[in-house]
Amino acid sequence: MNPIFLNPRAFDAVIIDLDGTMVDTMGDFVAALNLMLADLPAHYADLAPLEPALIREMVGKGSENLIRSVLAYAASVAPTKAAVDSSTDVFEWAFTRYQKHYAAINGRHAEVYPGVLTGLQAMREQGLRMACLTNKPLAFAQELLKDKGLDGFFSQVFGGDSFARKKPDPLPLLKTCAALSSLPARTLMLGDSSNDAIAARAAGCPVLLLTYGYNHGVPVTAVDADGFMDSMAQLCWREE
Numbered sequence: 001m002n003p004i005f006l007n008p009r010a011f012d013a014v015i016i017d018l019d020g021t022m023v024d025t026m027g028d029f030v031a032a033l034n035l036m037l038a039d040l041p042a043h044y045a046d047l048a049p050l051e052p053a054l055i056r057e058m059v060g061k062g063s064e065n066l067i068r069s070v071l072a073y074a075a076s077v078a079p080t081k082a083a084v085d086s087s088t089d090v091f092e093w094a095f096t097r098y099q100k101h102y103a104a105i106n107g108r109h110a111e112v113y114p115g116v117l118t119g120l121q122a123m124r125e126q127g128l129r130m131a132c133l134t135n136k137p138l139a140f141a142q143e144l145l146k147d148k149g150l151d152g153f154f155s156q157v158f159g160g161d162s163f164a165r166k167k168p169d170p171l172p173l174l175k176t177c178a179a180l181s182s183l184p185a186r187t188l189m190l191g192d193s194s195n196d197a198i199a200a201r202a203a204g205c206p207v208l209l210l211t212y213g214y215n216h217g218v219p220v221t222a223v224d225a226d227g228f229m230d231s232m233a234q235l236c237w238r239e240e
Contacts, residue, residue: 003236004208004227006188008126013182015173015205016154018134018141019059020192020213022116022232023148025136026052027109029059032102033070039097047074057217060193061167062135062160063102067095099137106140107147113212119232120153126237129180131156133173135166135195156180167195170202177203190232194218197225208235 019025034049050070058069071094123130130153134141138159145151156179158172165171177187184204189196192213200207201224209225210232221228229235 002234004229004234005236005238007239008128008237009239010186011128011188012186013129013131013177013180014123014188014190015131015133015176015180016120016189017191017193017196017213018132018144019136020215021113021190021196021210022120022132022150023110023112023144024212025107025110025144026056026059026214028102028105028107029055029066031105031109032098033066035101035105036067036094036098037070037074040093047077056214059214060135060195060216063098063137064095067091067098070094102140107144110144110148112148112150113210113232115231115233116150119235120150122235122237124153129182130154131158131176131180133158133167133176135160137161168198168202170199173199173203173205177205193220194223197223200225 016022030050030052033055037047058066068091071090132141132145132154136159138157138161141159142151142157145154145157156176158176160166163172163175173189174184177184180187187205189200189205189207191197191207192210193215197207197209207225208227208229209220209223211220211228211230213220215223
């Protein structure tokens, strides 16, 4: 694991993604989605529980996109069940049930990735302002950060419902930079997927990606970014 050297003088702030970057929340997604599907046995009685590998490809663009992707998958494997579709009425029901179940298990099946605390502590020691920016709903993000003891590192936390658009749109990054009183060019984005990289590039932020997260089933090293890390502990801050 090679260190990545960064000059702290080049940055005023850091924006960090949550799911797949700081916390492995795949277990929470799997549990909540399967509980959601189980609530409509007449529609999904023959559907096997969704596996993490399948859900991993769907995570990253917000809860609404995740639910629609799961419903589309369910319809594709159970085409004879007319009620299994992603129509508005089914989506609204599914979204409500998912929110209920996720709120009940948020953080229960999640773990902080190795190296995250070391990386966050090093950034705090450098005096960098830090924000968490995720496509997860804000209330869930705040609760998860608190549950995992990470909330104290961030002066700002924004979720997928904090702004009019979500990553990969650059708007959330630009708004977060403004909240941090930092220019995009002096604000480092740390994420795990193309959503983070595309948003960062469009906003004008440098971006580093973690290799262990969720990138829609595609190796994240194929994404246009300024560098890749196997652990946040690889970050080494050193003035040149």
